[in-house]
Amino acid sequence: MTDFPFENRIWDPAETLARDELRALQAERLRETVARVAHVPFYRRALAERGVGADDIRIADDVRRLPFTTKEDLRQHYPLGFLAVPREELVRLHGSSGTTGKPTFVAYTAEDLECWANLCARFLVAGGLRREHMVQIAFGYGLFTGGFGLHQGVELVGASIIPAASGNTPRQVMLLVDLRPEVLICTPSYALNIAEVARAKGYGPDDIALQFAHFGGEMWTEDMRHEIERALGIQAFNNYGLSEIIGPGVSGECAARGGMHISEDHFLVECLDPDTLEPVPEGEQGELVITTLTKQAMPLLRYRTRDIAALDSAPCRCGRTGTRMSRVVGRTDDMLIIRGVNVFPSQIEEALLRVDGATPHYLIEVDRPGAMDEVKVKVELRPEAFSDRMDEMQRLRDRIGREIFTVTGLRVGLELVEPQTLERSAGKALRVIDRRQNRPGG
Numbered sequence: 001m002t003d004f005p006f007e008n009r010i011w012d013p014a015e016t017l018a019r020d021e022l023r024a025l026q027a028e029r030l031r032e033t034v035a036r037v038a039h040v041p042f043y044r045r046a047l048a049e050r051g052v053g054a055d056d057i058r059i060a061d062d063v064r065r066l067p068f069t070t071k072e073d074l075r076q077h078y079p080l081g082f083l084a085v086p087r088e089e090l091v092r093l094h095g096s097s098g099t100t101g102k103p104t105f106v107a108y109t110a111e112d113l114e115c116w117a118n119l120c121a122r123f124l125v126a127g128g129l130r131r132e133h134m135v136q137i138a139f140g141y142g143l144f145t146g147g148f149g150l151h152q153g154v155e156l157v158g159a160s161i162i163p164a165a166s167g168n169t170p171r172q173v174m175l176l177v178d179l180r181p182e183v184l185i186c187t188p189s190y191a192l193n194i195a196e197v198a199r200a201k202g203y204g205p206d207d208i209a210l211q212f213a214h215f216g217g218e219m220w221t222e223d224m225r226h227e228i229e230r231a232l233g234i235q236a237f238n239n240y241g242l243s244e245i246i247g248p249g250v251s252g253e254c255a256a257r258g259g260m261h262i263s264e265d266h267f268l269v270e271c272l273d274p275d276t277l278e279p280v281p282e283g284e285q286g287e288l289v290i291t292t293l294t295k296q297a298m299p300l301l302r303y304r305t306r307d308i309a310a311l312d313s314a315p316c317r318c319g320r321t322g323t324r325m326s327r328v329v330g331r332t333d334d335m336l337i338i339r340g341v342n343v344f345p346s347q348i349e350e351a352l353l354r355v356d357g358a359t360p361h362y363l364i365e366v367d368r369p370g371a372m373d374e375v376k377v378k379v380e381l382r383p384e385a386f387s388d389r390m391d392e393m394q395r396l397r398d399r400i401g402r403e404i405f406t407v408t409g410l411r412v413g414l415e416l417v418e419p420q421t422l423e424r425s426a427g428k429a430l431r432v433i434d435r436r437q438n439r440p441g442g
């Protein structure tokens with residue numbers, strides 16, 4: 001393990017369970033979960049329709065006999081139709097933002113919260129967190145699961161916390177400079193935002209003490225990781241989770257950073273073709289479908305996450321045995337189909353990061369003025385890239401257009417905008433405005 005950038009510590013012995021023990025534990029917990037969801041009318045009906053009960057679950061792969069759950073199912077049973085325990089047993093509620101206005105609520109028992117903290121502690125420790133560290137959490141503390149979930153995980157490890165919450169970026173910078181925390185937790189786009197404000201105030205990596213950062217809550221790319229690492233002088237770790245399943249803590253990177261180890265003793269993750277709903281071969285991209293194995297308040301069977309990623313069960317040199325998932329490369333519902341080509345916003349970002357002078361701040365606007373889709377990408381330039389010389393600007397524009405074509409196969413319109421003109425967000429960044437949906441027949 002000497003080639004790891006730091007000591008490889010493992011928080012929970014369950015992270016290194018032998019594969020056969022893990023599969024047996026999954027089968028046992030899956031059986032318990034199927035028995036538990038009999039308290040939820042939606043599942044009682046769906047299981048009866050399929051003629052499946054807890055007794056039919058003998059191995060983990062029997063998950064394939066169970067019904068799916070979609071975001072739409074949760075919406076239709078708003079607000080708490082998926083509770084598997086009496087309301088009095090709840091100790092916390094969170095909600096995930098919905099595009100339709102109302103959030104999707106999720107609920108936790110005391111046992112769920114304890115489990116959640118432990119799952120967050122696993123990936124935080126895997127990514128360098130130690131008891132002696134100070135941690136700045138710049139995630140929203142509210143209905144969103146990011147702030148409180150990570151907070152509890154850090155607390156369990158015993159490190160000290162600056163609950164900065166998201167927003168007020170100049171204050172974030174002040175906290176980083178004055179209190180000198182070693183660890184930052186937020187969304188990757190917000191970390192870039194913080195780095196930018198720090199730079200504008202004249203602070204560089206040497207003025208802060210950050211060593212590690214844990215990023216989640218949105219999609220990002222490997223290039224963006226390098227960009228943030230350079231800007232803040234840190235090592236950045238990726239983690240994954242979603243409110244409906246538990247929040248952050250489904251998976252996270254170890255020091256090898258070759259994918260995020262899934263806590264498979266708590267989550268049974270399938271990778272399926274989103275159209276056929278059949279498993280894709282290992283290593284190929286598909287939709288992640290997750291069954292919770294230990295959730296008490298709101299267990300979910302085969303929840304369709306809409307997140308596209310690939311799985312890898314090859315052994316990892318850190319010693320953890322959990323299957324690793326790739327970073328999320330897109331969402332089935334973020335996927336833009338432009339002139340018949342599938343495009344993810346993360347691909348545009350990947351292209352922009354290849355061009356000196358461009359920043360990963362961008363906005364994709366899609367229209368259909370006639371029969372054809374038209375795409376314009378607004379790209380913020382670096383201050384030093386702005387020039388009065390038309391030929392230089394044209395060269396830069398051509399270069400960006402070429403990179404986007406290389407990555408996506410699409411020719412797009414480009415608008416190069418001045419630094420700091422696109423709206424910043426303290427949480428998930430707005431990347432796409434698709435005006436086609438509003439058109440009759442569009």
Ligand SMILES: [Zn+2]
Pocket residue numbers: 254255256261316317318319320
């Ligand atoms: Zn590992």
